[in-house]
Amino acid sequence: MANTSFATGWKWRQASVIPGFGLSLGYTLSYLVLIILIPLAGLVWHTASLGLPELASLATDSRTLNALRISFGTAMAAAFVNAVFGVIVAWVLVRYDFPGRRFVDAAVDLPFALPTAVAGIALTTLYAPKGWIGAWLTPLGIKIAYTPLGIVIALIFIGLPFVVRTVQPVMEEIDRQVEEAAATLGANRFQTIFRVLLPGLFPAILTGFALAFARGVGEYGSVIFIAGNIPYVSEIAPLLIVIRLEEFNYPAAMAVATIMLVISFIMLFIINLIQAWSRKRYGYA
Amino acid sequence: MATLDHSNAAAAPRFRDAATEPPGAKFALILIAILFLAFFLALPLVSVFFEAFRKGPEAFWEAISEPDALAAIRLTLLVAVIAVPLNLVFGVAAAWAIAKFEFKGKAFLITLIDLPFSVSPVISGLVFVVLFGTHSVLGPILNSYGIEILFAVPGIVLATVFVTFPFVARELIPLMQEQGSGDEEAALSLGASGWQAFWYVTVPNIRWGLLYGVLLCNARAMGEFGAVSVVSGHIRGVTNTMPLHVEILYNEYNVSAAFAVATLLAGLALVTLGLKTVLELRFGAGNAGGRH
Secondary structure (H helix, E strand, O other), X not given: OHHHOOOOOOOOEOOOOOOOHHHHHHHHHHHHHHHHHHHHHHHHHHHHOOOHHHHHHHHOOHHXXXXXXXXXXXXXXXXXXXXXXXXXXXXXXXXXXXXXXXXXXXXXXXXXXOOHHXXXXXXXXXXXXXXXXXXXXXXXXXXXXXXXXXXXXXXXXXXXXXXXXXXXXXXXXXXXXXXXXXXHOOOOHHHHHHHHHHHHHHHHHHHHHHHHHHHHHHOOHHHHHHHOOOOOOOOOHHHHHHHHHHOOOHHXXXXXXXXXXXXXXXXHHHHXXXXXXXHHHHOOO | OHHHHHHHHHHOOOOOOOOOOOHHHHHHHXXXXXHHHHHHHHHHHHHHHHHHOOOHHHHHHHHHXXXXXXXXXXXXXXXXXXXXXXXXXXXXXXXXXXXXXXEOXXXXXXXXXXXXXXXXXXXXXXXXXXXXXXXXXXXHHHHHOXXXXXXXXXXXXXXXXXXXXXXXXXXXXXXXXXXXXXXXXXXXXXXXXXXXXXXXXXXXXXXXXXXHHHHHHHHHHHHOOHHHHHHHOOOOOOOOOHHHHHHHHHHOOOHHHHHHXXXXXXXXXXXXXXXXXXXXXXXXXXXXXXXX
């Protein structure tokens, strides 16, 4: 392909002796277009053909707005909890040696491996008024299952590994001499952590937060069991899509989906920006 | 844990290391982390097995051996057997193109491959409803040839392929980038053909990373709920996968049967985590990225 041309200056690709560029890239692009891009484009095209006024009225429907508000609000709260506890878990796993550390490290990935529906029914059973945890909280007047708080609990479960697995490798790369230097210059441990270590970890924490948040916004399986799904109160946006589909109200389903897609692509773009920026500034992402 | 801390403190030099925390703070942090994980990870997992056996082993056995449950297990296996190899071939092709060559637009291509990770599972299902539904262009044409996509097995496979699309590629790309192409260049200079270099040099080099990607891809393929739920139509014994069967049983207040089927999926998750840990310890197959 391009390596046979003698053009100087701008080149689409660098010459290589390795064969199979055309085959592998061709297959990759065809499969990508067929499985991902055409279906997504179909959704965007169908939504666009609704016309702007129709789309605007569907998007500003109060049930839609409430579902979006609940999805983004609970995902934000859960990502925040995960950012705090995820950093503590990562720190403990990277810095301390204790019996069962390997086991704990492996267990962090459980939410990646456990099907969301299983997590959903397990969490609901635990936090229901008669469940193992719910039974302790009910006398205190705290209701978790079938309220927005339940959604946050499910999203904490789903999002935890994103923060831990993003922050952990960056923590492992921290040069201990930086901390020793801070200590020599008179910083106490508290100052070293909050003014030397955490600023360097901030891009990783932010990336983990954004990944957990993005996953939480779209999460469906683990949430619908525990949420109670009361419209305007604990009905998440993905569920509203399913409900509109079951009503054969395709335009409304597509409108909600398109709003969510646009917001998640903006999120993806921001995550990439953070990573590019942190690679430049700190040499890792 | 407490005893370990004390023994450490006894062995430590008189002047405490300035680059670590006092033992008390250390102990408190470990305790916070473990309690947090116990509440949010361990307890739900334990409760799955506890609820499944609440009515005894006979009820458990009956729940997982009734015809609808068996049909769900068969369908889940079938979907994984189709979806995982498709994404495996794609993952290898994509990693070969991205890791072995330098070309413009590579970063954008990687972003596109990651796309399904940032799409809600429900939307992943919806796109196929829009594409093949009765209001679409394709749906009625395929229907007239007697081909059913939606509310049938092909739709479930497509939605699963969409959702699990990036898993293998995501594992292989960084691994192959790190390995470079020196080994393949050596093989080629010694007279190997391109395919020989691939089968005898590249594949052995990446086999553990490949296995790792397949494991994660398979776990997600068998456990996918949202996307499959949208396209499946929930026909009992026909288009119900295991996660959907769990949902139906649960919504019918048949809780212990729902948990019985759920233990099979939880068992799959535990096996996946176990193999993953073994692979990491043995071969350093890399950490589980951040993006699953």
